Amino acid sequence: MKSRQHIGEAVGVLVERHRILPDEAFQRLVKTSQHRNVKVHEIAEAVVTTGQDPEEIQLL
Secondary structure: HHHHOOOHHHHHHHHHHOOOOOOHHHHHHHHHHHHOOOHHHHHHHHHHHHHHOHOOOOHH
8 A cells, every 4th residue: 555655646746847647657657667677666665755757766
């Protein structure tokens, strides 16, 4: 349940900052997740925490 909350918050951050539709914001999360082989909720949590675009986030 917590992961859904992070994903929703991350979508909101992306919608607000980039003036895009929620579907496009979610697709950015999914694309980054697939490209980096990291779970979507981990990318979303990093977006919420840092406020950065998913493609710019440096995960350890």
